[in-house]
Amino acid sequence: MNRWESIERKPAPLFAPTFGPLAGIRVLLNGTVVAAPFTATMMSDFGAEVIALERPKVKGDPARHQKPQIAEGDKHISGSWIQNARNKLSFSLETNLNIPESKEIFLSLIKNSDVWIENMVWIDKLGITDQMLLEVNPKLVICHISGYGTAGFGGDQRQINRPGYDPLGQSESGWGLLQGYPDREPYYAQQYVGDYMTGLMSVNGILMSYMVAQKTGKGQIIDVSLTESWMRVMDDNFVLWTQSQYLKHRQGVMQSAYQPGGVFKCGDGGYVNLGSYGKTAYNNVLKGFGIDSNKYSYEECSSSPEAVASPLGRELDGIFKKFFAEHTAQEATDICIDSKISAAHIKTAEEVFNEPHWHKRGDWVKYTDQTLNKEVEVFGIIPKLSETPGQVWCGAPALGQDTQRVLTDLLDYSQSEIDALKGKGVID
Template sequence: MKRVEEMPRVPAPALIPSFGPLAGMRVLSTGSIVAMPHAANMLADFGAEVIHVERPKVGDTYRTLAPFVRDGEKCVSASWAQDARNRLSLTLEVNLKIPEAREIFLGLVKNSDIWFENLVWLEKFGITDEMCLEVNPQLVIVHVSGFGRPQFGGIPEICDRGSYDMIGQAASSWMSLMGFPEPNPPSMAKPWSNDYISAMFAVFGALIAYVHAQKTGEGQVIDVAQYEANARILSDTFVSYLEAGILRQRTGNKSPAFQPYDVFRAKDRWVALGAFGPAVYERFIKALGLDPNYYTWKECASSVEAVASEKGQELDRLTREWIGARTAKEVEEHMAKYKVPCSVVCDARDAAENPHWQARENFIEYEDQTLGRKIKALGVIPKLSKTPGKVWRGAPSVGQDTEAILSKILGYSKAEIDAFREKGII
């Protein structure tokens, strides 16, 4: 395509403020819901110029997820308001069988450093990795799917299956470990834990490939499968089975291998408490006013057998009685004096009112583009001392930046943009 070949590469950022360690990076994001877009937004919080592609007049499905924040007749999904900040919104029919759409898409590819995608049945749209790398040899392509891309291995029919967060949790073996023992059903970790974990692996893959591209001029393709991302964080689950024949089972919140490590009922609410290893365990025993020479780590807490022993069970009973006689806050503060890890089980209200969260400025305000007013949301994580991230703008309305992207980055005239809109391409 001659126009794409002749199109100059416009340096980033062209439409957002320059800030953070990723200033100068441009990211193209095509797809919807959680995992893939969140990966792009993690980079956006630290200065990458992220162009998120949405369907004309429809938008990202994530916009429709309840609950909603309302202001008169205006409303926005709370999820969208939190997760879609710092991104630019471009509406485009990503169907490369349409010549104009093909030209726009490949122009975006040429002007991007990283392309994240979770489009279902990508090839149906006429898009291939080879085509994109021909246009931009340094491009880092990150595919995010439930079961992976067949060119990286696997059974093609399974690679082609759809997925959601819950499906990835089930397929990865994670869900088999979540919840209380049979006959209770497996539990799903909320909210969308597998999606967010997949996003983090997508970011990791994108950045290490980006470093390689900067050194060599060579782009490449990254394949992130939800089930694999989830499987990678299951600790010893697979080695235990493959090498020792041990099949992990659901145990609820309690660890069967050492104690204390559980969520306990205090007088008023729940509290999480753990002490792993002889040193912390001894401090815990002293915090309860018990004799560490009698309730020893080895006899009561160092193994499955110790925890299940008569003395181990006695310690568990005494622990629950001690905690149950006090408020959760009293337990938390008392354990803090002994350097024993412990926390009240907090909800969002607790977090919003917590002086520590406030002192760390965990909640910030920014203007949501749909509501047209400032909202409060969780801030940028992690914190950097030299090149911190920031929120330069709240979540965009559908197609809010389409004209600016097409004109300032791709060089289209107003007449051309109007023609695209007339044809329903944007």
């Protein structure tokens, strides 16, 4: 009998405090930058106990080593790690299951988990199959996160085998070709926004599957691809193509079908994003800006691309631009807020952090980062729940800091057994 077969499953939480709606769920994470770890973080922020497996040979998750780094003395760690690795335990394990000791530990962890999240893509080369894990734990929810999907859900194997990164998903989904100016190369969104969106899609799939597993005793497999996540937020683009062969094109930062709509430069060099779709919103903007709505009627200036492009429409556009050029970005935004005009100052991270509104909502939290052993202040938890709110109970872990206690307290390894593993490339 294998060691993992003889151990008894221990319910969660064993290491995390009890809080939030996901208390009692244990998540095992085999994932690096960015979608898979973020999926786990969203769950851990609301009470799930997350054990993150990090490969010792490559010094853990590459997110630890991203630049720029935050330093404290001779210690340093990435800002991304500080923000996104909180509320997790770090377990140092070589996940090549062709190594017998690694296989014992990994399957023991699977037996004790409710959810397994991975974005390694080619798990078969590590000796892992979905069927193997479901035999160990029939109620397990398995979440595969990839660039283009996994073979179990169909597709072209050549596409499935491609490495996937956020900008590539934006490109392959059609989203990227809509960003930027028509006379320049397309843009793509920065800051891994697609990875984070994919993480949210994954959380949704996990929670739905977990509900089914609790009712039926049967786990299942989830396939979430970065590219398909981008495809899902393409709004009407695919319907327009399939039904009328109409393709949207990038139009820069200004709307061409109505006005005012887009990004306006202000007198202090700042920018305001203003949107006013529809006649009521249009008239509200003109009233707030003191512009004659009889002379510049909605029908003649904003009701269609032709109206926007008309001489009167272009004259009105000049008035809008002059208004913003005569005000600072904050002045223009304040006028818009007071007039209930939908507009926003395009802010730096510093300006967002200094906005009192977000502090009053409790959006910034402090905790001790485990690598730096230093208190840090970061963005907190959303969404906000009235009865079972999330919380941060520990900072981002140092590499492998929880290996010993997970082996001892969860998997019942003795100290002599742990000592015997050391130096073999299994846990160190």
